[in-house]
Amino acid sequence: MRAAAPRNRPPAFPLRSPAAKTYLRGFGNEFESEALPGSLPRGQNNPQRCPRGLYAEQLSGSSFTMTRSKNLRSWLYRTMPTVDEEEFVQDDEDVFKHVATKYDHLDGNPNQVCCVAPLFLVPCLTDILQLRWKPAPLAPDGTPVTFLQGLWSIAGAGDPSAKKGVAIYMYACNTSMKDAFYNSDGDLLIVPQTGSLSIRTEFGQLDVEQNEICVIPRGIVFRVEQQDSARGYMLESFQGHFCLPDLGPIGSNGLANARDFEYPTASFEEVQGDVKIYNKFCGKLFKKISHHSPFNVVAWHGNYLPFKYNLTTFCTMNTVSYDHPDPSIFTVLSCPSETAGESAVDFVIFPPRWMVAEDTFRPPYFHRNYMSEFMGMISGKYDAKVGFSAGGASLHCCMSAHGPDRETTERAEEAEMSPVKFEDGLAFMFETSAILKPTPQAMSCPFRDTQYKVRDVASVKEGRGR
Ligand SMILES: [Fe+2]
Structure with a gap:
């Protein structure tokens, strides 16, 4: 598929929108947000020409024909479409390369650090079924480790290509990602244990700290930015999407209340130069160079979105x-x-x-x-x-x-x-x-x-x- 040509006129917006720290609230709602007024088409999803010369792009989180109550999709209005002429190439080691020999709490073995493609042991009837780990070390001082580099898989089951199963990770990192990442294999639920994460997504910014969690659904591009040392856990579900449990006889209130879930508001950047984008696909890591930032969404609407939740409101x-x-x-x-x-x-x-x-x-x-x-x-x-x-x-x-x-x-x-x-x-x-x-x-x-x-x-x- 050919990449769309850039619009033959200068953009009618600044190159970066101010960081938005406000959130939209309510689990599973249909939301809309625009970083610049007048960026969102009114009355339709993909007009012949979008406001400000933006490109309309749909991101589906369910099959098109899914029942209405479970149908997930969002429309994004971006300065360039996601598709371009560059191809992904498999690269399982490069992202971990500079920490592989220094990250000694995993013995410095690249295969032990490169863990976004988990290799699960064949189950056997030994004590491995009842296990415990002491606190995992923080990222080592003086060695920059990004969120992606600091991920290591601890357990899992199933097969992402069959959309069944889970993978469980821990992370320890101390520096911001320069690259971007998206996961084709499932939804990610991140549980910070110490330190805070600023997560830039296509839909805007999510700041997450201890006692909060966030969910990045399948396919949504994000970058984790932080200045301090951080450690935590991550769950990947190859199947379905996270939803609120039914309450049954409890009634219509209680447990995690829908109003306490927070969604980002649109913000974007138009950086000059190339951006490396990583993708996990069927347990393998791939990368490509994009000639524009993936965080170029000026406006969006829909219900397939990243979100966060403060556990103290439970x-x-x-x-x-x-x-x-x-x-x-x-x-x-x-x-x-x-x-x-x-x-x-x-x-x-x-x-x-x-x-x-x-x-x-x-x-x-x-x-x-x-x-x-x-x-x-x-x-x-x-x-x-x-x-x-x-x-x-x-x-x-x-x-x-x-x-x-x-x-x-x-x-x-x-x-x-x-x-x-x-x-x-x-x-x-x-x-x-x-x-x-x-x-x-x-x-x-x-x-x-x-x-x-x-x-x-x-x-x-x-x-x-x-
Ligand atoms: Fe138990």
């Missing part, structure tokens, strides 16, 4: 009588599967909350789960495990038995059943119906807690009730 539900509810009560976002009632993946948080259950073992109960559970700690302490620290992670795979450790169990059994407010930490869980498998680098990295399973078994070795 309206937590819990029992007010007895017993510990299933953790699904704390679900923030879900990607549904094709099986009614079963999520491909849920994003669940364990926020500060009152615990008032009477005659109840209040920590999470011992259990074996049909779903696979990956957990991370954003801040503070976890109420069911000693030694699970902020920046750490754990994986309890499908049907892997687990539960609170001995210290927690004994404390909970002796606890007075008065109301107690847990406010010392914020943990989260990526829970998926897929059987998660750890990556080779997740198994070999020096910060894997190799004593975790040993301690866990020791904690319950004294049988009781016989």
Whole structure:
């Protein structure tokens, strides 16, 4: 396909719009935004000539024929269309090259840093199904590491080419990306643990910090800019899109309220010179040179958009009588599967909350789960495990038995059943119906807690009730 020729007249707008820090609010709404007044066509999507000589371009997030309630698409009005004559070429190593020999917490092996194309281990019946990691190191001082360079995959399942499965990553970075990136394989949910990220997207700017999350849906171009050291987690869902869970008998309010989700407002840049664009496609990384910035969208409208959410606005539900509810009560976002009632993946948080259950073992109960559970700690302490620290992670795979450790169990059994407010930490869980498998680098990295399973078994070795 031939690239469209530049308009044969100077643009009727400045080269960069002021950074917009305001957000549009409301999950799943149809929004519209323009960085310059009069940039958005009125009454139609693609007029013969768009205002200001812009190009109209549709970005589809669902099949054209998807039911109206799930139909996702946006129209972007940009100074140049995305298509051009340059071709993507596969390049799995270049983006990681300069950190490969210096990023010693992953042993300096390029294959252990190059992790956006995860290679999952074949599952086997060993302790790998019950794993924990100490806090991952921050990006090393004096070595610039971008978000893309600092990504490493820790676990996953499925196949992006079949649009089924998930991948789970951690990141540690300390400098802004100069390039741009988009993911053809799925939606990305980013959970900062420390440090803030300024994420420039085609639709505008999202500033995300600890206690916030953001979602960058499949295909949307973005660049992560930041000045300080940052660390966090990322979930990639190859299937569907993140949506709010049904509330059922809870009613029309509660959990993550729709009004608290924030969407960017249009802003753009017209940089001189080339921009390198990376694309992850079927687990491989490709790159090309663009002769214009991909962040050249002057106006847009639609409902297929990146967004962010502040976890402290979560309206937590819990029992007010007895017993510990299933953790699904704390679900923030879900990607549904094709099986009614079963999520491909849920994003669940364990926020500060009152615990008032009477005659109840209040920590999470011992259990074996049909779903696979990956957990991370954003801040503070976890109420069911000693030694699970902020920046750490754990994986309890499908049907892997687990539960609170001995210290927690004994404390909970002796606890007075008065109301107690847990406010010392914020943990989260990526829970998926897929059987998660750890990556080779997740198994070999020096910060894997190799004593975790040993301690866990020791904690319950004294049988009781016989
Ligand atoms: Fe669990």
